[in-house]
Amino acid sequence: MLDHCSISHKGGIVLWSRSFTPEASHIASSAASPVNSLIREALIESRTTGEKYEKDGYAVKWTFVNDLELIFVVAYQRILQLTYVDELLAAMKALFVKLFQPLLATFVASLHAGSDGKSAAGVVTSLNFASAFEGWDKYFDALLKKLEDKAAQERKSRLRGPIQAQPVTESPPLSDDQSTEPSQSEDTAQDERQIARNVQALKARLRGRGGRRGGRPIMRSFDSGSGRDSVNNSDSEAAPKRKAAKKAGRKWGDEAPTEADMDSLDYSTEKPDVNGLSSSKDLQSLLDVTSMGSRNKDGLYEVKDWEFDVHKTVSAALKTAEVELTSTDSGSLGTLGSLFSRLTGSKTLTEQDLKPVLDAMKQHLMKKNVAKEIADKVCEGVGESLIGKKVGGFQTTNSAVRMALSTSITRILTPKSSTDLLLSIRTKLSSPLTSTQQRVPYTMTFVGVNGVGKSTNLSKVCFWLIQNGLRVLIAACDTFRSGAVEQLRVHVRNLSVLGVDGAADSKGRVELFERGYGKDAAGIAKEAITFGRDNDFDVVLIDTAGRMQDNEPLMRALAKLVTVNNPDKIIFVGEALVGNEAVDQLKKFDRALRDFSSGSGSGKERGIDGVLVTKWDTVDDKVGAALSMTYVTGQPILFVGCGQTYTDLRQLRVSNVVQAILSD
Helix, strand or coil, X not given: CCCEXXXXXXCCCEEEEEEXXXXXXXXXXXXXXXXXXXXXXXXXXXXXXXCEEEECCEXXXXXXXXXXXXXXXXXXXXXXXXXXXXXXXXXXXXXXXXXXXXXXHHHHHHHHCCCCCCCHHHHHHHCXXXXXXXXXXXXXXXXXXXXXXXXXXXXXXHHCXXXXXXXXXXXXXXXXXXXHCCCCCHHHHHHHHHHHXXXXXXXXHHHCCCCXXXXXXXXXXXXXCCCEEEEXXXXXXXXXXXXXXXXXXXXXXXXXXXXXXXXXXCCCCCCECCCCCECCCCHHHCCCHHXXXXXXXXXXXXXXXXXXXXXXXXXXXXXXXXXXXXXXXXXXXXXXXXXXXXXXXXXXXXXXXXXXXXXXHHHHHHHCCCCHHHHHHHHHHHHHHHCCCEECCHHHHHHHHHHHHHHHHHHHHCCCCCCCHHHHHHHHHCCCCXXXXXXXXEEEEEECCCCCCHHHHHHHHHHHHHHCCCCEEEEEECCCCCCHHHHHHHHHHHHHHHCECCECXXXXXXXXXXXXXXXXXXHHHHHHHHHHHHCCCCEEEEEECCCCCCCHHHHHHHHHHHHHHCCCEEEEEEECCCCHHHHHHHHHHHHHHHHHHHCCCCCCCCCCCEEEEECHHHCCCCCHHHHHHHHHHCXXXXXXXXXXCCCCEEEXXXXXXXXXHHCC
16 A cells, blocks of 8 residues: 655645555655655756655655646555556546646746745745645545555456466377387497497597507597597607796896895885985976966965866867858757757647657767766656746757756756865864864775776875875775885875975975785774874875775775774775766765675764766766766765876866766
């Protein structure tokens, strides 16, 4: 049976609702109820589309009436298989609109009109919904009873379906005639004899392997024509076995290598030149001056914004479609514009009208590297917002569909939490302490799969923090990958040389905390945070080993590190080159962290807090990975990496990403 049913306006006004059980009353009243979660994620954040939403053991289905801005919602226990819910929603929508069309039109117009000076609250107060929709309960009860009875009858008919008896055919009586027994043909007998000879030949070959007859090697061959194997004794066909050559050691000449020779081959430590300066080949190779950020009026160093190179796209388009771009009469806006041209004419949009356009729109999003699952849901959301809308000519239709897609993408990409890391760091560092408390550094943990660039982009974030006057401690918690500690040591050496605004560091603004390989990563991170607290570091950046999202033991170890140290930010590092894989990686990392951290005994669930996307400079306008990653967890993209130097870090602006995704 149903648990809850409601009819409401998109503005949040409930026109009618009913809870069928006392336990289900919280479904509509609680702030964390499935219905409220549906409204928040499906309507406000556009993170859930389709026909079904599941939350806290309940299944919620819904449908829209876009021209009247109504939402019909039905909730029931997920374990139940109610086959009539879709039919109930469709019948409710048709019957309710038919009965109360004039009243609903007046109600919606009153909400949008401002000429009479009434606010939305005033309109709601002036209407008595109990009397306005009087008689609806009777219609609803009759409709529900009819559908429940129909479903019960169908269930009974399935259970009591006629069992058709299979016709029984009598087998013919057995014959005493011996001639009817199966007989072996001559070919079959010959094949069996050949197989037997082959087996014997193989056994003899295995016994005689390495043996000799008469001082000569025994060689057997099988004659396919006669079915016989023959023995061939030969003196010349056996080649002597070659001995494996030993690895030759490096020759240093007549004398053994000196200490100076060994020191010249050691690149793991910094060597001063004759002037006492760093022996780095060129500091400019570590920095890209053109990509350096700037300081704002408060003196804070800000990384540059990533900007979509629209001129590059236009230039490419001019070479292939100069006539279309210079024409002012066609009204075409590229590929998407050609899709919208099918919807010309003044009419009310239907699902059939939008289906080919939405299918082509989904293909466009997938070409932009948006994951297929996300592209499906975005297009479903756009379709639901347009069905029932009235449009005019081509330009009106074009702008309506394009605006709906832009609004949907913007809503998904807009951060739901602050992306100002500096503000979060300074807030924690400046929080008041008691006389017995000690200031704890701000901690960030970088997680992700193998080879995405966690260590490299951690060093870019470290450079950004150093430029803002913060002392940073890097914790080398990748105790598995060979060279991981040495890589971070090189980064720390380079960052120390660069210092702030190119001045060499003399105050130890960045240091490395490492305990070698094969140790417990959670224990090293804990020691690093304690070391940072005792030595007045502002930020601790924790580098972790790469791991695949399906490796449960490694994901449990990562959850242990998170649970033991409780970092302020857990940053997922992912590639911009992947499409569907980005969704799978981020979803499973977030789910594993939440499951394993909550089940560790602490009771506190931790998931991904932000995303850093690497290799952004390799995708041009195919920036769909940003949309896919943000859609999965709802967490913001803090930075994107777009190069090999420490200044190649960018911030994303939603408008630039939307422009790139909609570009043709």
